[in-house]
Amino acid sequence: xxxxxxxxxxxxxxxxxxxxxxxxxxxxxxxxxxxxxxxxxxxxxxxxxxxxxxxxxxxxxxxxxxxxxxxxxxxxxxxxxxxxxxxxxxxxxxxxxxxxxxxxxxxxxxxxxxxxxxxxxxxxxxxxxxxxxxxxxxxxxxxxxxxxxxxxxxxxxxxxxxxxxxxxxxxxxxxxxxxxxxxxxxxxxxxxxxxxxxxxxxxxxxxxxxxxxxxxxxxxxxxxxxxxxxxxxxxxxxxxxxxxxxxxxxxxxxxxxxxxxxxxxx
Amino acid sequence: xxxxxxxxxxxxxxxxxxxxxxxxxxxxxxxxxxxxxxxxxxxxxxxxxxxxxxxxxxxxxxxxxxxxxxxxxxxxxxxxxxxxxxxxxxxxxxxxxxxxxxxxxxxxxxxxxxxxxxxxxxxxxxxxxxxxxxxxxxxxxxxxxxxxxxxxxxxxxxxxxxxxxxxxxxxxxxxxxxxxxxxxxxxxxxxxxxxxxxxxxxxxxxxxxxxxxxxxxxxxxxxxxxxxxxxxxxxxxxxxxxxxxxxxxxxxxxxxxxxxxxxxxxxxxxxxxxxxxxxxxxxxxxxxxxxxxxxxxxxxxxxxxxxxxxxxxxxxxxxxxxxxxxxxxxxxxxxxxxxxxxxxxxxxxxxxxxxxxxxxxxxxxxxxxxxxxxxxxxxxxxxxxxxxxxxxxxxxxxxxxxxxxxxxxxx
Numbered sequence: 001x002x003x004x005x006x007x008x009x010x011x012x013x014x015x016x017x018x019x020x021x022x023x024x025x026x027x028x029x030x031x032x033x034x035x036x037x038x039x040x041x042x043x044x045x046x047x048x049x050x051x052x053x054x055x056x057x058x059x060x061x062x063x064x065x066x067x068x069x070x071x072x073x074x075x076x077x078x079x080x081x082x083x084x085x086x087x088x089x090x091x092x093x094x095x096x097x098x099x100x101x102x103x104x105x106x107x108x109x110x111x112x113x114x115x116x117x118x119x120x121x122x123x124x125x126x127x128x129x130x131x132x133x134x135x136x137x138x139x140x141x142x143x144x145x146x147x148x149x150x151x152x153x154x155x156x157x158x159x160x161x162x163x164x165x166x167x168x169x170x171x172x173x174x175x176x177x178x179x180x181x182x183x184x185x186x187x188x189x190x191x192x193x194x195x196x197x198x199x200x201x202x203x204x205x206x207x208x209x210x211x212x213x214x215x216x217x218x219x220x221x222x223x224x225x226x227x228x229x230x231x232x233x234x235x236x237x238x239x240x241x242x243x244x245x246x247x248x249x250x251x252x253x254x255x256x257x258x259x260x261x262x263x264x265x266x
Numbered sequence: 267x268x269x270x271x272x273x274x275x276x277x278x279x280x281x282x283x284x285x286x287x288x289x290x291x292x293x294x295x296x297x298x299x300x301x302x303x304x305x306x307x308x309x310x311x312x313x314x315x316x317x318x319x320x321x322x323x324x325x326x327x328x329x330x331x332x333x334x335x336x337x338x339x340x341x342x343x344x345x346x347x348x349x350x351x352x353x354x355x356x357x358x359x360x361x362x363x364x365x366x367x368x369x370x371x372x373x374x375x376x377x378x379x380x381x382x383x384x385x386x387x388x389x390x391x392x393x394x395x396x397x398x399x400x401x402x403x404x405x406x407x408x409x410x411x412x413x414x415x416x417x418x419x420x421x422x423x424x425x426x427x428x429x430x431x432x433x434x435x436x437x438x439x440x441x442x443x444x445x446x447x448x449x450x451x452x453x454x455x456x457x458x459x460x461x462x463x464x465x466x467x468x469x470x471x472x473x474x475x476x477x478x479x480x481x482x483x484x485x486x487x488x489x490x491x492x493x494x495x496x497x498x499x500x501x502x503x504x505x506x507x508x509x510x511x512x513x514x515x516x517x518x519x520x521x522x523x524x525x526x527x528x529x530x531x532x533x534x535x536x537x538x539x540x541x542x543x544x545x546x547x548x549x550x551x552x553x554x555x556x557x558x559x560x561x562x563x564x565x566x567x568x569x570x571x572x573x574x575x576x577x578x579x580x581x582x583x584x585x586x587x588x589x590x591x592x593x594x595x596x597x598x599x600x601x602x603x604x605x606x607x608x609x610x611x612x613x614x615x616x617x618x619x620x621x622x623x624x625x626x627x628x629x630x631x632x633x634x635x636x637x638x639x640x641x642x643x644x645x646x647x648x649x650x651x652x653x654x655x656x657x658x659x660x661x662x663x664x665x666x667x668x669x670x671x672x673x674x675x676x677x
Contacts, residue, residue: 097587097674118591125589136584136677138282140289145281150588152278155271181289197588 036103078249079239087239129198131208168196188219283601304563305614311559313639333507334537357502369513375502382460398490411447411469420488434484436475455494568660575664583676592669603661611653
């Protein structure tokens, strides 16, 4: 589902310039990064006065270097690599959480650089589901309220919100825990709530940063099964250095020192 | 459609607000106590400031005088070994002259001098404020024992009448000297005089202690002049004038000022203002305290609310990353600030009344100063309003700053 108020210029089947989302033979690209480089500045620059006083420039860290990747519908893409290799940075760029220092990230044919912060927030609401390693649920809200919250922004009525949130929680096996708060749920259950929250807006792209990093092996496997189930009609990108997580990926992109070293099917 | 969406956002923000407050009860309780204490600090310090002015006004009102005559400043001076600068000399004759003025019922000189007081002639002496009052027309409240019996020693200026050797003291002085009604004490303007002048405590009077905010020994005016060696000049701190019933104060004041240009003639309010102006350092300190209390209250409330909101930054970061708009989050934190501000304000104002009572009891017990802190509905309402406004504004500001921070920085 794509809400009607989307800022993204949606393409349809009869749009010759667009991409055919429904084509079974050619998976449509959801997001594409072209030659992206991301440089972080640690601390603040000295400014004019600081320069006069001899304060050195703030150190810069090149987190990602000239990386290119295309993610299509129906794909599960695993980002692999050691800590500091640039996995999370690439994930954040693909989700529109950050903008690249160089290069372009195109989401459904829209260059994210051309969008304002508010428009990018709206884009994430409508098209991107995010699952964090540490769940980041609102502690004071029930599982159902956590899942339903993004729907408020989309103008979905209260009854529909409850219905959809409950259905998603049932889908991830938490039908009997809808009224529980995060503190009353196990780590695996919280992560499943986070997955339900990421899916509630029916996004075209789901990203997950170390989604099983805080879970035991058995619970982690159940979470991975969920990702396999949801990948049918959307793109899923998982950043992990965990072997079982990467095992469910259709394609593994390996990064090292901020550069993509390999990109291919398993 | 937009309105409907905004209403849904408002409801969602309200839901988050209520759930956050209910879920983090300890944090909520501590924040409310913090804001309550900030409010309490503001009300009490403002109450002290008001107390100083109100007490002054009440004392001037209770003195039942219409006009005050001085011959310059009445502050403490180091001249002559220390004491009040009693620049109104020949006070008896000046008072008599003024009493003969039309519409003036009585004109009474009052003198304050620093005196040495001890319980026996060979022991230690302490300094107190000696107050000299002519027994006719003076208003001295006596809470225990008897009033002064009169001022026969003056004997129309000859100072050869019998001395009463009577004094009134206040409770603080009684405590300091460990004496009670019926005991004898030694009083004098110098140690030599004090050793040889024995006087009897005939009663307890809080009148001048309240007026001056310091322990006092009250005696007939002529005997104060005698023990301080000032019978020749008969100095007074001021002359108080009571008018006939129905007399117009302004008219008499103008007329007296015309006849006696060498003296300052002031109404109750003018005299209070003049006294306060002479105490500019105390006033400045009081004003600074009030400003500091206000600033500290605002800063504390702001810091507390900012902390409360910033503790939620990870959840807000995750929600922003998920696409929840900043308006929902800001509305939610404004709601929290409003609730904490209101509840903290109510707690602070509720604590104020017993705290004022306690402080006033303490002040009476320790320094004998009654009405140190005075409260008014305006002070309480202002403090409550500050708590609510600052609480809400601080939360809104913190929420706005959170919303401006890239979501990843909050995670």
